[in-house]
Amino acid sequence: MRQVIWLLFRREWLLAWRRPGDLLNPLVFFAIVISLFPLAVGPEPGMLQIMAPGVVWVAALLATLLSLDGMFRSDYEDGSLEQWVVSPHPLSMMVLVKVLHHWLLSGLPLVLLAPLFALMLALPLNVLPVLCLSLLLGTPVLSLLGAVGAALTVGLKGGGVLLALLILPLYIPVLVLGTGAVEAATQGLPVAGYLLWMGCLSMLAISLAPLGIAAGLRIGVSE
């Protein structure tokens, strides 16, 4: 089993490495959205600081959504998914590996880039650790929930809009908790509660979402 996980990881890595554009697009999108805000609302630090948590989180959320649309599409179109479904290995385990790999290459870079852009939005230095931690706990949830939607829309042509409609409402709790944590930190209030809740959501998503993704893919393949 360990060998299978390793081989799957290697396959995903090779596929991602040979199409770097797919990985860079969401990051560039994230960077552009955030850098547009100071240009649009003006360089007033007080105003930017109020908006910063929301802007960073919404940009991260949309960037994740952008990267998810094609997650299973190419595997569906070339028949790879059929082979996954008829394999004796548990499908939910394989999709968990795939989504975690996807997060490592798309979610984690967002977490690492966020402090840089937060500084641009005049967020104080002492808030940055909380911002990073909230993104670190929140982006896996975004990836896993989004993958459920991507799995359900895998067989549909132009499923991108439907994916957004399906998934964005489910993202709201993560968004509220994430921005809440950063806002509390800017006002010097305790943030542990927010972060613990986000940790809970992460654990829930890691344990339950793979089952949903696997079920969605089975439906998609049987169309």
Place this chain on the structure above:
Amino acid sequence: MSARTLEVDTLSCERDLRELFSGLSFRLEPGKVLQVAGPNGSGKTSLLRILAGLLPAAEGDVRYDGASIFSGQGREQWRQNTLYIGHQPAVKAMLTPEENLAWLCALKQPVSRKAIWSALEQVGLRGFEDVPSRNLSAGQHRRVALARLYLQPLPVWILDEPFTAIDKSGVAGLEQHVLAHADAGGSVILTTHHSLEHLPQVQVLDLREGC
């Protein structure tokens, strides 16, 4: 390696509220090749997809070695014993044939690099082991997928149009390989427009007759 008896019991299939076949029953003994025949749209691919476990059957049951392949232990055993190759070759354009096969085989049982190279040689892809698959032709893509038949000693093969896009000499080699598999005690279920009826191991199931 040796297959067990496969029994299909009053199987029906519906797509989009249209009945493709119903009450289909047959037995496949080890050492036999079943060629599923019928005109386009008669449900050949659907039957194979039901047997592979990709499509739910509307009614009926399929038993392998006495256990239903649709649930529990029987499904587990069936998945470990079957090799399904569908219309789509499942070959990623961005990966080389060797990388493709390493992962496709790992879905059943990981195989060594040496075995992959020798299988690729047997399907006539020597020298293409590390060429990106996007540079290969459609026939070569299919050959990569079919190289699994030389790599994995699974008793039951389910092959949907395996000979599509493959040249004459390639088809002859594959037919020999399929027959050798049957002679060694394996079972093969396939759809093809090539005529195989003259061979003693082959039994034909015609979906048009409504069996």
